[in-house]
Amino acid sequence: MATYSFGKLQIDPATNPSVLDTGTWDAEKIASLCKKLPTSFYEEIVQRSNGRQTDPNPVAQEIACHTASVALHGGAVYGMLEFADKQTAFVMIGSEVQDILDQALLTTNGPDNKKVVIYPTTARNLHAYTRRINIRKGPRALGAIPRLGIGVRHSQTVWPGIMSAMYKGDFSANSIQNSVRELHLLDTLVSGTPSRVNHLFSFGPVKEGHTGSTFEGLYTQGVLEAIKFPEFLRYGADADHLQVKRGSEGIERTKKFIDAARYYSFYTLDVSDILDYASLTTFSSKQSVEYLESCIPNQALRSDVLWYHKKKKSLGKQYLQLDEGQIGRFVGKYWHALDAIEKLYQYIDTLKDGEAYDLELSIDENPPHVKTFDTITTPAELLFLVDEIRRRGLPITHLAPNFGVEKGVDYRGADGLGMFEQRVGTLHKIASEHNMMLDCHSGDDLSRETRRLFKRATRGNIHFKISPSLQSLVGEVVEKVEPEFFRFWWKDTLRHTKELAQMGVPFAIHSLNLVKWAGEMDKPSSKHLFFKEFCYATLGERDELGQFVNRDKFYSFSSDFKTEMDAVMEERILEVAGDLFEPKISL
Structure with missing residues (x-):
């Protein structure tokens, strides 16, 4: 070597x-x-x-x-x-x-x-x-074309099967996609800078760059693979979950990620951390007015915003009209986040210098102290958001609301699948009438029934992102073809999960208890929930000097592994696409 x-x-x-x-x-x-x-x-x-x-x-x-x-x-x-x-x-x-x-x-x-x-x-x-x-041969802005967003934590290992599925199924995908949690800046690795830590709801602390890949490197390798592929593909490159954080750095750190992703075709701006969730629990007129006045101190602009959002809007056979109290609460939640989006849009637009790109606003996640089902995006909320985006002239092409989809489980909202489908359909209608496409994040753990619900509710016009489940799929193939290495990976994941459990991370505690109760603590399996959800940590682990500990081993498997991996990945991607878009299968 x-x-x-x-x-x-x-x-x-x-x-x-x-x-x-x-x-x-x-x-x-x-x-x-x-x-x-x-x-x-x-x-x-x-x-x-x-x-x-x-x-x-x-x-x-x-x-x-x-x-x-x-x-x-x-x-x-x-x-x-x-x-x-x-x-x-x-x-x-x-x-x-x-x-x-x-x-x-x-x-x-x-x-x-x-x-x-x-x-x-x-x-x-x-x-x-x-x-x-x-x-x-290159990634491009695909606009309103339905597609998969395919997180590629194992990059070169999974692209052949993904690209084969895209060609055979004749569907589009952002086949170059990872988030700020999964990717480093190249400079971080070259300088030996320690990884930052993010906090993911229910999953605890997650080190940035846990795949070991970089924004720059993922683009480079992904395009190389597409150039080599013997057919043309409709694909994009998504710099996913570019987080805008609270604090002194604000959007400046986000700009560094955008610089590293300058050649990408899709930018997902995640403002979940800077939303004011408390504003929607305010019901007094006085507090709503205070939100309006504090967020929009200019009286002329404030009057213009109220006039714009008070207009009656059709929603199918119904009409919806926001009152001043609702507008004040929505302004309280979103105003500063939209200001940040406006600045980042201007930055991206200057960087791209006339080159087309897709732009997504993501509000699907929530900080640790906020529960998913307390912040589900309502039709009135989405209507305010898309209208304000239009009023500001922001070229948002995609929007990821909080559908109530959670990591690690199928949909379990108290409203049931019937009402869920109706709500998704309403949100889709609002977005599509504003020339935006809805994006479902964290779709990995949804059942085929729930995926098909999205197809019915949106008539197949959906952007659907997956990522962790494909890493679990890699684990299944490693277990089958490279059992000795799998035992190492399973044990290392067990160690990591125990550390999280000791920190009090709920999902780590729960997933370990399942293995204990089944009496399988000494029986490695890719089916264990803790392995599926926490196996990410081993791939890009770095030592105290900033060197990779295990990464080269994940890219040194046998030709038998590659053959099996390509076939299994192709089958899975075609299944997911079939549940969502009815792709044309050409064998």
Whole structure:
């Protein structure tokens, strides 16, 4: 195993995908290898530009050019090379050197007096390649297209099965997706900075970056995988749950994540932490007026806001009209959060410089002291929110309300599934009439019956996010194919869960009790609830020096594991998509 140093981080990038912002980490080696390639290899790449994506890959000296990557642009042929050590590089073959890609590693003579130029597959070059050379290979804003949001905690391990499902089912997905809890900034790893800790309702403290991947690296590796895939896919890249926190840092820290995700196509802004939940429990007119006056001190603006939201609005066969008390309470809950969204939108818009993107407002989560079912989003609340978004001119394309969906369990609201379906349908109607798409987060633990409820209530026009359940699926395949490693993973998860239980984390205590009562504390199983919910901690664990402890082991499994994983992942993703969209299955 080769080890490379990147600042204070020491890794073998081949067994640590989705960390670096490049697929080329040894430039001298790549230049040296390409210098020795025969002209016939480059001739074959040129020939592939007139063929099909599924034609065989040109190969020479253990270096392959992915036929699916070959594209013509401005009279030049471009392609992506892959080397025996898993590095990648772009090649350009043409009469003139173009200025689309940068940081050339080698310029040499090619076939028919053409130039051959080798470039690194940096995030910047991947973005340029997918925006200007081979547009259908890159992530893009998909607008109101129904899709899955697929959290990829195991990145390279799960993408082949996911992409195969997307192609066979002919559906769209944000197949590059993880949250701020799951991803690092690359600078955090390079500088050896300890991980920050977030608090997740019922799950206790969660270290940021627990997958070991980075925002920059996940984009880079995900696009590399899509370029290699032998078909075109409709996919996006979601920088998920970009949290806006209370305190002195406020939106400034969020901007750092946005900078790292500058090439993503979808941004989920999570303002749950800065909402004023207490405002909706206020019922006196005096307090409602106080919210209005404190949040909107300008009298002219306050009058304008009241006039705008007091207008009668149709809701199917019914009409809804907010009174001043309701408006005051909603202003109290959302005003400062929407101010933050407005600033972040302006920041993203400047950064993207005219490039299309999707923007989501997430209010689905709640802080530890607030119960999920105390903050379910009502039709009146959503109506205020979408109208205020429209009044401010914010280009929100997606909205994730609090449906009452919880992590770890199927829907268990006291209203029952019938009323739940009716409520989802009403929220969908409000959002769709404002040209927004609803997004259901934490859909992992919902039963097939509940998923199908979402399809009926929204007529399949839904954005549906999953993530932890796919890590559990990896655990099941590891248990089956790599049992020795699974025992290690299970024991390490048990250790972590016990630590959380000692801190008083309710879900950790409950899930451990289930194993104790079943008499299975010495019987490792991927079916144990504690393993399903807390197995995330082992993957990206770092030592006191900031080095990964276990991560390379998760990317060093056998070919038998890969074959099984691809098939199982494809089956699961097709099942979820089928419950939601009725995808077209093409085998």
